[in-house]
Amino acid sequence: MRKGRAAAILAGLTVAVAACGNAPTTTEPTASGSAPATDGGAKPLAGVKLEVAAKWTGAEQKNFEQVLKAFTDKTGAEVTYASTGEDTGAYLGPRIQGKNPPDVAILPQPGLVQQYADQDALKALAPEIIQEIDTNYTPYWKELGSAGGQVYGVLIKAAHKSLVWYSSTAYQDAGVQPATTWDELVKNAQTIADSGTPPFSVCGASGWTLTDLFENVYLSSAGPENYDKLSKHEIPWTDPSVATALEKIAQIVGKNEFVAGGSSGALQTDFPTCVSEVYSNKKGAMVIEADFVAVEALQSGAKVGEEAKYFPFPKVGDTAPVVLGGDVAVAMKDSPGAMALLQYLASKEGGEVWAKLPGYLSPNKNVSPDNYPDELTKALGQTIVSAGDSVRYDMSDLAPSAFGATDGKGEWKVLQDFLRDPSDVKGTQEALEAEAKKAWK
Secondary structure: OHHHHHHHHHHHHHHHHHHHHHOOOOOOOOOOOOOOOOOOOOOOOOOOEEEEEEOOOHHHHHHHHHHHHHHHHHHOOEEEEEEOOOOHHHHHHHHHHOOOOOOEEEEOOOHHHHHHHHOOOOOOOOHHHHHHHHHHOOHHHHHHOEEOOEEOEEEEEEEEOOEEEEEHHHHHHHOOOOOOEHHHHHHHHHHHHHOOOOOEOOOOOOHHHHHHHHHHHHHHHHOHHHHHHHHOOOOOOOOHHHHHHHHHHHHHHOOHHHEOOHHHHHOOOOOOHHHHHHHOOOOOOEEEOOOOHHHHHHHOOOOEOOOEEEEEOOEOOOOOOOEEEEEEEEEOOOOHHHHHHHHHHHOHHHHHHHHOOOOOOOOOOOOOHHHOOOHHHHHHHHHHHHHHHHOEEOHHHHOOHHHHOOOOOHHHHHHHHHHHOOOOHHHHHHHHHHHHHHHHO
């Protein structure tokens, strides 16, 4: 039944999405300032109404609404935005049960794609959208939006999690330069500690930051193939590759002089407090976290690119790690409007509208980094594109939430225990494996 309905709406979809990407609007001025000639017909989705739900608020919401406006200008569709709040599942669950879901939802975790596909709450993407994904994304991103052999979603927004942010003042005082290898990072840490500043501000109270640290070390030391296996629990957490990664992390968190406040202080420091400790309180020299550190650094009075600088996460093994978080757009209703919007969001055109706005990174390889509004974002965008097939999604967000995304439980808690006692690598592995078995059974 669902396939039949989808086939029926596709009759008009090709016209709608083609117009979305190619047809001129009747309102946009030309370079000379005059209106272009019209095609003599109405916009393809004039009169169509659709609702999009996402977690974004504030500036992020306003920026996304500008992208939706560009879609409206192209197609004539009327789009309403609804904020889900931080807990997307809690918002969508009752609406799905009440058979009143939004037309399009933006999911902050790919694991939700599988969950909602299992509930028959998602609509498989039209062939035109899949073609758009094949053109603009690596196969890895396509897989993240798929379940059971069907493509349901497209990754439309990314967070770059393979960065080390540092205080230029602290680095100058210690006389060190950004590291390119893990061994250099550890050596620099000792030099910075000897200069009188703890090298690392660790956000130990926010367990997800510890998973980000582990994922970067593991991707680089164990390689993309093992990363994929561990993310699916196809190899156990007692595997020697996990021990190697934990031993590397212990080199920086195992010395109290390396961590602002020591391990006990780190366990009481959340994100974004760890950022202010570097740029406001001057209690640490660097913090390992994503591109969104820039927002918090600005809040601390540091100018990004001057006092607040970053370098790529240093290589631990053969792979230069690029770990991304991100948001997946899915259709929850069979409608030409929903499918046309998803195709627009997956397109080069839609990505470049968004890229011109602050706080956005695109996983779309055909979105030119030249569209980004500043040099920092441009450099990060280039990193994502140049990493190609080596890019990997945040492992904890791919796991069942009981293991990878629950405060005080699962991986978050075990890695916090490891921060408390980094000498117990074997015990940490056994605890991780026990938690993973419970979550994946």
